[in-house]
Amino acid sequence: MGARSLLIALVLVALAGGAVAAPPEEAIVALDKYTTEKARTLATTFTPQLRQIYNRVYHCRPWLDVRKGGLGFTRAVGQPGDDRFLNIWVWVEQEITPEFAGLGSAARRASAMFSRHGVDLLRHLAADARVFGDPALAGYSVILTWLKPDGRVGNEETAETLGVFADKSTVQAFLAKQISAREFVEKATIVAFDGKDRLGQLPLEVWEDNFATTFKLKNYEPEDKSLGC
């Protein structure tokens, strides 16, 4: 294929363009960035687990890009105390299809995104029993960012962001289907943004979506076979 035709193909899919995955040394929060000893201790203790989560998302979910400083033991802004959540923040790389644009509202798009990617990422975060069992860990959080349909402002696109924070017992019960999605949402702290603007209470819905575990990117082959993607 000539370079020109490849360029045309790239332009055609440019609507899907977003951030590029940060390398692990940038995606995983550096130890000296933590503001409390509790967080630093968690991050030190579970450095291999953080790297494992990064690798699994990077290689097994190539449509997701962990953003810089997006993986670590952080806390939610505005929450009192020092409750630490194992957090992952990803950019969802996707085409803005008519189906996605047709969802119509920020709440529906956020629901679709969380159902498809958020629940899957919670499974990645909660997979390690040692991390779960550490009394210093309060919970898990997933933050998803994606391009907003028809969100172009001048030369810039607008991104939407959803953050879901939940205590670890709630996450475990939800993933084990011991509580309903509605109960999970009621117990979780949910934040959403349109660009930089905080949205009000978002009526998040969560439903079954097996995209993450069944979709295969055509011709894609993970470099690391040991991850069992």
Place this chain on the structure above:
Amino acid sequence: MRTGITRALLLGGVLLAASACATSEEWGEWGKHPTHFASGGHAMFSFRNTEGSAPRVRRTEIDRARAEQWWGKVITVSAEQIIQQ
């Protein structure tokens, strides 16, 4: 090259046609079609692999392609608005 350009234009046509057919009932369609929003990269790789080379795409190639196609700024929330380290 001409064949490549033709295929690229055809791909664009398909995308535009799909857009033109959009309705407001996609909410119900979501669950029926689990691949509705995959990475746009799959189109590029399908396209590239028609040239007869080994059909194998690595994550690093995806990153490189995204870096090349990314050209603009995004209005988005800063980390300090959601999490504290």
